[in-house]
Amino acid sequence: MVNESVARAGERRRYGQYCGLAACLDVIGERWTLLIIRELLVGPQRYNELLHNLPGIGTNLLAERLRWLTRQGVVRQHPRLSGRGHTYELTAFGEELREPVLGLARWGLNVPHSFSAEDEVRPQWGVLAVEALIRKDQIPDVDESYEFLVDDQVFHIAVRGRQISVVQQGAEDAVLRVSTDAKTFVDIGSGRLSPFEAVVTRRLSLEGDQEALTRCSRLLGLLPGPRPTAI
Template identity: 60%
Template sequence: MKQQRRNYGQYCGLAGTLDIVGERWTLLIIRELLTGPCRYNELLANLPGIGTNLLADRLKFLTETGLVRQRRQEGAKIRLYELTEQGEGLREAVLALARWGLGVLSTPAAEDAVRPRWTMLAVEAMVDPSAAEVDEQYEFRVDGEVFHVTVRDGRVSVAHGKADGEPALTVHTDAVTFVEIGAGRLSPLEATLTKRLVMEGDGEAVLRCSRLLGLVG
């Protein structure tokens, strides 16, 4: 039996969306799964403060509503949670919210959590496809998390893992620095001069990547 939840009682697309994803923590669970399938304990670790009972409740509801499904990890007994096609349909909405949210971030408090995997979604939110110039890849290494951006035939994709072959640019930084740059609170130049950001690649690739992410005009 599906869980009975409060709803807005409004015949409206936005209200219908909020009936499903408007509860506290739900969109953050979606955020985690947009970066790839996760084990339950990974979700719990990357959502500090949620509590295991609440996480289980939210996952059960999202599974019942068809946004999330479980599958066995290949060659193991571990269960993974992943988004269904319907859940993936929230990607653009979540990216738009993340993009908007970067503009309202202030200085992080000491107790604010940050995870390197969140930077992958931040990059995806920052990408301006109209600035895709040259077919190449940029690799990001953020606190041990590795992902890459591929520009190919005017299209841009972001994926886990190392770039295929030699990337045109490799970026080394930490999660806090990257979010501060994305939020416009720290310039790439200042981050580079203070060695919070290290970029390996030719100057033209640096400029192309910066334009792609909206960091320069």
């Protein structure tokens, strides 16, 4: 068997099936590849940042995976940050993986016994966790912003004209501010901990009115939403 850390593109085995899923897995089905893509969906990262945010990956394996993804047109070196060392970002083709990856993340939150107390967690994963949890059938009719501080990572959900965006910075006009740690955030998203339990145990703090909290919770699927009106 070819060792992962020294594998070369020419040694990669294909499924050899005339199928879109098989073609997808030929490109991103190797171990660690989707996690690299997860990191770059948050934003461009330098090589050392990727290495830090992917605990357990070897430096040779990360370099090989990045070379492969670059050859496949999924990743490129960031043209404006080349003076700061090797910085990588997704291409437009790579960005098309956002919805599939969010769907897989949403599915994974419901896998039984999928998390352990010893598992690594990073605050920036909260950005994608929020995107994965968003229920597009529960977008509020009001324009407002909800800010999240997860460890040292701040971002917010902006609702504008029933359109949603997740922005990697604070929101001065936020009607709701949520502060917690990364593990608590994942526990809430996976349903292992309710927001109420997190507040009572002081693992989460909230600033904002109850109506904004209800709208945000429904948007993230943490509360059942009103049923659509039958036509």
